[in-house]
Amino acid sequence: MSLQELTSNSSTTVTIPASTNGDSKTSAVLHRTLREKPNSVIASDGNYLHLDNGQSIFDATGGAAVSCLGHGNERVKQAMMTQVDQNAYCYSLFFSHPPGEKLAKFxxxxxxxxxSKALFVSSGSEAMEAALKLSRQYFMELSPPQPQRIRFIARKPSYHGTTxxxxxxxxxxxxRAVYEPLLNQNCTHVSPCYGYRGMKEGEDTEAYVARLAQELDDEFRRVGPDTVCAFIAExxxxxxxxxxxxxxxxxxxxxxxxxRHGALLIMDExxxxMGRTGTLHAWEQxxxxxxxxxxxxxxxxGYAPIAGxxxxxxxxxxxxxxxxxxxxGQTYxxxxxxxxxxxxVQSIIKEQKWIQNCHEMGQYLGKLLTARLDAHPHVGNVRGRGLFWGIEFVKNKETKEPFDPSAGVAWGIHKKGLQPGYDISVLAANGSVDGIRGDFILIAPAYNIAKTDVETIVDKVQRAIEDYFASAGL
Structure with missing residues (x-):
């Protein structure tokens, strides 16, 4: 591919604008790190992000599992422009509008x-914040009210947002660490359902579920079963x-x-x-x-900031x-x-049967990842569903001992993938063991990928992982 004209999977020609970044290594934007400015994405097309340094990166995670149709879909862009022409903004406290009503009905x-009802906000954090507030209001409006319900039970080491x-x-x-003194102490946590690390030797699935159910029941009883609004889980x-x-x-x-205890169940999806795991709603499975x-x-x-x-x-x-x-209520x-x-986006997914493709390509992706990586001495576990796959890395495969967080394994693999010659973006994270230790990467590509795209992803990810460990001295 040349730097000036790149052809997407849909055969659309994209002209790459000249970089506006110059040689500056700093930025006025408050990025994740203050000491280094990330490369800028100056164009995107299909599965690819085109950077200001001339690279074209295969976006194997759609950002943070967002870009389910890939980049640059013409139908979505046109729908947005049509809406801008008709009505770019109205305040939801005063008015409704056709696209909101159609989306809610869908x-x-x-x-x-x-x-039976839908509320639309601008981010997952806002959606979960609304869910917490609504569950409290539910108990305040019961007849008779239950004002003592002020607690929530979630799981370790869960993540439900940034508010x-x-x-x-x-x-x-x-x-949580920096903000711990500010946090609500009425939220407590039980163990996650995490078979790779949570199941005891010789324990079958039925016994494991029973143990986790007992742990949750015990936590209800410990904090006062009539004080809990909801149990929260992804x-x-x-x-x-x-x-x-x-x-x-x-x-x-x-x-x-x-x-049993009269509490609500909040499921964070x-x-x-929305199709990521092979059905529109993950709870269907x-x-x-x-x-x-x-x-x-x-x-x-990813075409507009929206959650619900x-x-x-x-x-x-x-x-x-x-x-x-x-x-x-919120402004936007x-x-x-x-x-x-x-x-x-949802209309296209339904018409093109992309969720079925997500299921089928997800099975293929999981099969290839397992075949290629399961034997690697530092790959502890390959797991997932649909086009939502994770790879956990360990220092010792037999004992499942994690790497020390200071080694930065997951982020090292992420950075390796972004280097020229690898040209792939994966999502790095850590804390799977105890919220601190435990390195893993996520792979979550667009729903409309083909088998050749799956093979490209696996080839690039395998090479990045193998070359990282070969040179890291771990």
């Missing part, structure tokens, strides 16, 4: 009536464990505990939902439905008999352009 209908409320609900030690755990699905029967057991569900990244596919909260009929009915309103809530983008 989502409610997709659950076969299990969920003070959602960070309190999360159990990731590293991400349906398939994303950036805190690395694409870990629950073992069979887990969510049925957890919901039974919640129902910000990362794993678990045989249970949540009372409140958060959705996000693949709702709008879906609310079950039981919760809606209580509010309907009470105040008749959700006590919550239900933004018309974002809703138009999301509705077009």
């Amino acid at each position: 989502l409610v209908d997709s659950t076969n009536g299990v969920m 003070i409320g959602t960070l309190s609900a999360g159990g990731h030690v590293t991400r 349906t398939v755990v994303g950036a805190s464990l690395g694409c870990v699905p629950a073992v069979p029967g887990y969510f049925k057991a957890m919901k039974a505990v919640c129902e 910000v990362m794993s939902g 678990e045989g249970v439905s949540p009372d409140i569900q958060a959705i996000g990244k693949c709702l709008g596919g 909260m879906l609310v079950g009929k039981k919760v809606v009915d209580v509010l309907d008999k009470g105040t008749g309103a959700f006590s919550h 809530q239900g933004h018309p352009v974002a809703c138009a983008a999301a509705f077009e």
